[in-house]
Amino acid sequence: MTRKLRCYAVALGVTVALTLAGCGGSDDGGTTSANSKGLEKTTIKIGALPIPDPVSLYIAQAKGFFKEEGLTVEPTPITGGAVAVPMIESGQLDISQTNYVSTFAAVAGGKKIKLVADMYQAGANCFVIMVPSNSPIKTVADLKGKTIFVNNLNNIATLAVETQLKVAGLSKDDVKFAEKPFPEMGNAIKAGQADAGWITEPFITANQSANGFRKLADTMTGQTEDLPIAGWMATEEWVQKYPKTLAAFQRAIAKAQQLASSDRKEIEAMLPKYTKIDAKTASVITLGTYPSELNTNRLQKVADLMLEYGYLKSPIDVKSVIAAPASSG
Structure with missing residues (x-):
């Protein structure tokens, strides 16, 4: 049973004073016409901030979850949502970390973005x-x-x-x-x-x-209690062009999310490897929850709050922004 962790998050859109440790990956250009998993693309670049929110990306990498799915993942440092959207639009990134407020604001502005996986949900004192x-x-x-x-x-x-x-x-x-x-x-x-x-x-x-x-x-109390904070996004075009690759990513990241949710030690061990948070700090900072799947009702709460407080001019049905979940195969 997934236990609720304490909370840590930094909203995407911030240039944080942490640096990403180097992460290797294939430089074959990312496209392979034939592979054992039948993926349309086997090497993908993933944008992420060097903070605890996307820890499952690195857990999945270290545990071989991506490799099991036939994927080579290249984590790529980003500084915030302002650069992440144009980077996925231009193809510099395949998938990127995002925060939901920025995502829904971008969608309201006409951006063709899909949420493809959940990442982080707030808790008390985050x-x-x-x-x-x-x-x-x-x-x-x-x-x-x-x-x-x-x-x-x-x-x-x-x-x-x-x-x-x-x-x-x-x-x-x-x-x-x-x-x-x-x-x-x-x-x-x-x-x-x-x-x-x-x-x-x-x-x-x-x-x-x-x-x-x-x-x-x-x-993060009252209207914002357990508020969803961050997730993974891709363009609508990418989602349509690489459905099997997307499903492989979704399965691997969901597996890592489950591990992060159930074993804090996995997070503590990973943070010093890609952030400037040392082992001692990692053992005491407050952490939140790492949901394994996008939940329409939870995400709708974010969009509705944005509408209430004037961050959106008209309602957004978040179901239309969520990409189909991974198949079980």
């Missing part, structure tokens, strides 16, 4: 609003007229904070949002550039220990 220990701000209501740092504007960051402002009787117009990369938030807040910050691990722990910050509110 995104929190933090303030200095000596701050006069004691409740979310006290944020009125204050400046809040977020890693990206008009994304999961601001949406998550807005849901908590609403509970406190405030709206986005009652505060000022400003962008600041997670690694820089703590010192910038200490310097008086903002009053609070929307922060995730490992920066929550870092700011608690180094700067004495305290948590003001968990933004």
Whole structure:
């Protein structure tokens, strides 16, 4: 039975201060007309951020799950959703990590994108609003007229904070949002550039220990409880052109997701290999859940929230954005 892990996520769309370890792969161009699995393409490039969210990509690689499916996977570093969409559109990437807020916004803007697999779902204390220990701000209501740092504007960051402002009787117009990369938030807040910050691990722990910050509110509660955060995307054209290759990827990644969900030690062992999170930090950071399949009802929750808070102008039926699941064969 899948146990719920503690939570860590960083929304896609951020240039994070972590670097991807080198990952090898075939350089045969990725197309093979005949292979034992009957795949249309045997080498695929996968865009991913060097953070815990896509850990199953590396677990599947290390455990040979892709190899079992006849796939050679080349993990490719990306800096965020802004570059990921044009990279899959141009063919530089076959599949890429994405966050659902960015995905649905892109679809609403006319992009032909499909979600092909789930990756990460939030849990308690994965995104929190933090303030200095000596701050006069004691409740979310006290944020009125204050400046809040977020890693990206008009994304999961601001949406998550807005849901908590609403509970406190405030709206986005009652505060000022400003962008600041997670690694820089703590010192910038200490310097008086903002009053609070929307922060995730490992920066929550870092700011608690180094700067004495305290948590003001968990933004993954209420409307955002267990909110789906990130998944894998491809273009509609790619999905239609490489159905067997896609199914092979889906089966391998689902197997790795199940392993990540059931054994935290697998995640802890993998993180130091492709991120700058060391083994000690990996053993204590909070982690969330790694769903094995895309769930329409959960994802619809994201799109509906976006509509409610003005991130979408009209409703999106997320079922139309999800690619067919892998076959059992």
